[in-house]
Amino acid sequence: MTSHSPSLPSKAERNPAAFSFRAALVSTDHKVIGILYGVTALTFLLTGFLIMMLMRWQLAYPGRALPGASALFGSNSARMPGGVMVPEFYYQLGAMHGTIMVFLAIVPLLVGAFGTYLVPLQLGAPNTAFPRLTRLGYWSYLAGGVVWLSSFALPGGAAQSGWTSYPPLSIIAGHGQTFWLIGMILIIVSSIAGAINMIVTIIQLRVIGLTYMRLPFFVWSQLVTAFLLLLAFPPLGAAGILQLMDRVVDTSFFLPSGLVVSGAALTANVGGQTIPRGGGSALLWQHLFWFLAHPEVYVLVLPAMGMVAEILANNARKPLWGYKSMVYGTIFLGVMSMLVWAHHMFLTGMGTVITAFFQATTMIVSIPSIIVLTALLASLWGGAIRFNTPMLFALAFLPMFGIGGLTGLPLGLAVTDIHLHDTYYVIDHFHYIVVCGTLSAIFGGIYYWFPKVTGRAMNERLGRIHFWSSLVLLNCIFMPMFIQGMAGVSRRLYDGGLSYAHAQPVLKLNVFITHAAFALALAQIPFIVNLLWSLRRGPRVEANPWQATTLEWAAASPPLAQGNFETPPVAHRGPCEYSVPGKDKDYTPQWEQ
Amino acid sequence: MTTPRPPEIPYSVTPRPDTGFTNAQLGMGLFLVADLMLFGGLLSSYVLLRVNAGVWPPDQHHPVAALGALKTGLLFLIVAATNAARHGKSSPPRPLFFWLTALAALAFLATTGAEYAKALSQGMAPGVNTYIGMFYALTAVHALHVLAGLVATLSIPILAVPLGKTDPLRLASRRSVTAMYWYFLTAVWFVIFAVLYLA
Numbered sequence: 044m045t046s047h048s049p050s051l052p053s054k055a056e057r058n059p060a061a062f063s064f065r066a067a068l069v070s071t072d073h074k075v076i077g078i079l080y081g082v083t084a085l086t087f088l089l090t091g092f093l094i095m096m097l098m099r100w101q102l103a104y105p106g107r108a109l110p111g112a113s114a115l116f117g118s119n120s121a122r123m124p125g126g127v128m129v130p131e132f133y134y135q136l137g138a139m140h141g142t143i144m145v146f147l148a149i150v151p152l153l154v155g156a157f158g159t160y161l162v163p164l165q166l167g168a169p170n171t172a173f174p175r176l177t178r179l180g181y182w183s184y185l186a187g188g189v190v191w192l193s194s195f196a197l198p199g200g201a202a203q204s205g206w207t208s209y210p211p212l213s214i215i216a217g218h219g220q221t222f223w224l225i226g227m228i229l230i231i232v233s234s235i236a237g238a239i240n241m242i243v244t245i246i247q248l249r250v251i252g253l254t255y256m257r258l259p260f261f262v263w264s265q266l267v268t269a270f271l272l273l274l275a276f277p278p279l280g281a282a283g284i285l286q287l288m289d290r291v292v293d294t295s296f297f298l299p300s301g302l303v304v305s306g307a308a309l310t311a312n313v314g315g316q317t318i319p320r321g322g323g324s325a326l327l328w329q330h331l332f333w334f335l336a337h338p339e340v341y342v343l344v345l346p347a348m349g350m351v352a353e354i355l356a357n358n359a360r361k362p363l364w365g366y367k368s369m370v371y372g373t374i375f376l377g378v379m380s381m382l383v384w385a386h387h388m389f390l391t392g393m394g395t396v397i398t399a400f401f402q403a404t405t406m407i408v409s410i411p412s413i414i415v416l417t418a419l420l421a422s423l424w425g426g427a428i429r430f431n432t433p434m435l436f437a438l439a440f441l442p443m444f445g446i447g448g449l450t451g452l453p454l455g456l457a458v459t460d461i462h463l464h465d466t467y468y469v470i471d472h473f474h475y476i477v478v479c480g481t482l483s484a485i486f487g488g489i490y491y492w493f494p495k496v497t498g499r500a501m502n503e504r505l506g507r508i509h510f511w512s513s514l515v516l517l518n519c520i521f522m523p524m525f526i527q528g529m530a531g532v533s534r535r536l537y538d539g540g541l542s543y544a545h546a547q548p549v550l551k552l553n554v555f556i557t558h559a560a561f562a563l564a565l566a567q568i569p570f571i572v573n574l575l576w577s578l579r580r581g582p583r584v585e586a587n588p589w590q591a592t593t594l595e596w597a598a599a600s601p602p603l604a605q606g607n608f609e610t611p612p613v614a615h616r617g618p619c620e621y622s623v624p625g626k627d628k629d630y631t632p633q634w635e636q
Numbered sequence: 637m638t639t640p641r642p643p644e645i646p647y648s649v650t651p652r653p654d655t656g657f658t659n660a661q662l663g664m665g666l667f668l669v670a671d672l673m674l675f676g677g678l679l680s681s682y683v684l685l686r687v688n689a690g691v692w693p694p695d696q697h698h699p700v701a702a703l704g705a706l707k708t709g710l711l712f713l714i715v716a717a718t719n720a721a722r723h724g725k726s727s728p729p730r731p732l733f734f735w736l737t738a739l740a741a742l743a744f745l746a747t748t749g750a751e752y753a754k755a756l757s758q759g760m761a762p763g764v765n766t767y768i769g770m771f772y773a774l775t776a777v778h779a780l781h782v783l784a785g786l787v788a789t790l791s792i793p794i795l796a797v798p799l800g801k802t803d804p805l806r807l808a809s810r811r812s813v814t815a816m817y818w819y820f821l822t823a824v825w826f827v828i829f830a831v832l833y834l835a
């Protein structure tokens with residue numbers, strides 16, 4: 044390129060709020076990459092949602108043609124011949140709904156978008172510690188997502204062994220599973236790069252005066268989350284490599300001996316000879332998988348707690364009650380979460396001693412969650428609460444997370460888990476946490492930090508419509524699933540239980556749930572309209588519109604394109620000094636003398 | 637109006653006083669913790685498969701211990717050369733030893749390649765049994781790490797040494813971080829060597 048004219052300011056410099064896509068592609072600025080993460084992950088969230096709607100149609104009306112399916116898939120497609128979903132396609136959708144939602148939507152929103160964007164600002168830092176690593180993390184994440192989505196176009200379709208990819212099924216499955224593993228390895232690279240960057244940024248780039256006990260609780264939640272990602276993802280990487288070898292070079296790490304598939308013994312062609320496969324252990328995969336995946340469920344909720352804590356303190360105009368116990372509780376939670384994985388395996392016949400151990404650790408790990416929840420609740424006491432949209436979402440998080448958490452206890456006890464394992468009760472338990480809880484927190488976070496990111500406020504009225512309709516509909520969707528689960532309806536049934544006698548009394552609920560889910564889609568329209576409209580037309584705001592105390596509000600809205608702050612701020616006090624007696628205003632920012 | 641330059645990231649070359657680390661040192665330390673979990677996952681899979689198997693090794697197939705010993709020797713050479721490349725604040729960097737490190741790493745990879753070729757020609761494919769499968773998994777993952785180390789080491793004489801003439805601190809930091817990595821790979825190799833070649 045020779046048309047290089049250094050005198051002309053770039054589009055982003057002329058108008059810092061303008062987001063240039065060409066510049067974003069090569070940027071190493073944490074704000075730009077945070078926004079890229081956010082936009083990408085919201086798109087994946089929508090994708091996972093649309094996939095779920097296809098599934099919900101099939102569950103409510105098994106075997107009935109989906110109106111418009113022929114237009115969408117072609118009238119003689121192998122997936123939906125005549126508009127009716129074949130079982131294999133349902134299993135692909137199920138596996139990919141879970142995979143996309145966890146690894147491409149929720150975690151990238153919490154950690155990639157909010158974490159990457161906000162943490163350096165809350166630390167008073169100019170960028171992350173390793174800007175190029177931030178960029179690598181994003182692109183590796185996007186590549187993983189593209190690999191996963193493209194696998195739907197394979198002749199045999201996408202992975203269909205659930206988001207858990209249990210062998211032996213996952214090893215004898217079609218090529219979609221190989222794509223799943225390759226995508227997963229890219230996601231692991233992205234997560235580990237992001238986790239290292241996050242930890243180093245927090246430890247090294249804290250501005251003068253910002254001691255550990257002055258860090259906003261959100262930063263603490265991100266720090267513990269990053270450690271979980273750092274320690275839990277590599278073993279899944281090991282498992283992924285071994286499963287890839289089982290599929291590609293015919294090893295049998297996860298294949299027990301004597302396996303018969305479709306009436307024939309499973310064999311491999313090794314060095315010109317045909318030998319039976321076997322000698323491995325299917326349970327080995329489950330251990331390695333859940334060693335990641337249980338900490339992963341805390342990754343799905345800790346940053347949400349962090350965001351809720353910020354929003355709650357700000358709008359209750361009160362300091363967080365028991366900040367220190369929240370911090371220590373979160374650290375304890377992080378440590379314990381690495382010791383509970385086998386509570387997903389009570390039904391594998393591990394033996395009573397191991398079962399008793401994991402049952403005990405599971406009960407213990409619930410204590411710190413309750414401490415944090417209690418502290419958040421107590422922080423509201425006596426506050427002059429501002430009920431704006433972010434606050435409504437943050438408040439809704441508390442009971443929703445509470446329901447999700449409490450319904451987990453019966454699953455952590457082996458006796459009750461025998462009945463509940465692999466039913467819709469389990470599906471429902473974790474959806475209360477990740478959808479009703481975490482997703483609420485994410486929406487709250489978007490409404491709360493949107494002014495910081497764009498310099499404009501979102502519309503309150505649309506926000507309230509979005510909030511109330513979503514809250515009601517979410518509970519319409521998920522309350523009935525508890526009933527189905529307790530009646531014994533299994534998860535991962537492509538007919539929603541139609542062929543099972545014991546499911547008949549609760550089958551009608553499927554229709555109700557599906558209608559509520561479709562209505563929930565409509566309820567997101569005010570949000571999407573609000574987001575796009577406010578981006579251009581929302582009223583302009585100054586640096587600190589919520590009168591908040593943490594350092595991101597010391598920067599302009601939006602912060603400077605390079606380096607965030609005019610001059611690096613200095614932290615003089617703790618993160619949530621609201622309504623300090625004797626002060627003339629009800630908030631004392633960290634950066635004020 | 638001038639184009640704003642990307643901001644200088646604090647503690648990129650000098651350690652932060654209260655933590656005692658540069659960003660890169662802490663980052664590499666964390667990476668090695670993650671990597672330990674990766675090898676830990678593979679090695680505990682090995683242990684579980686071995687415990688579950690009745691006979692171990694399951695049949696006559698066995699990797700050649702002499703080749704394993706040769707690879708051990710090469711790793712020692714790598715560590716020694718990386719250490720010798722250390723330089724003081726005033727003394728100039730010594731690119732020669734980085735080249736030597738890279739050469740030893742290249743020899744390591746070549747040995748691995750020869751080892752695989754020989755094994756495959758004798759019918760010792762990964763699918764023969766889980767022990768041989770583990771042999772390929774562990775040595776291949778380790779060799780990929782050596783390859784990454786090779787690239788990182790080569791980047792020093794090619795990219796960083798010219799720069800180090802003006803900024804010796806940055807070069808010293810690059811060297812010390814690669815050295816951490818090689819120490820780690822050597823330590824992990826001892827375990828791999830013991831469980832695979834001496835089994």
Ligand code: HEM
Pocket residue numbers: 095098137138140141142144145149204205206207343470474477478482520533534535536537560563
């Ligand atoms: C309103 C939104 C959502 C609805 C209505 C919904 C609905 C469902 C349903 C009905 C299933 C069960 C499929 C079956 O067992 O056959 C399912 C599975 C699952 N969902 Fe969601 N989901 C939603 C959002 C999410 C989100 C945000 C996550 C993010 C973490 C998520 C993660 C999962 C996972 C991990 C599975 C298990 C997949 C498997 O069986 O392997 N879902 N969802």
Ligand SMILES: [Cu+2]
Pocket residue numbers: 336337340383384386387
């Ligand atoms: Cu768990």
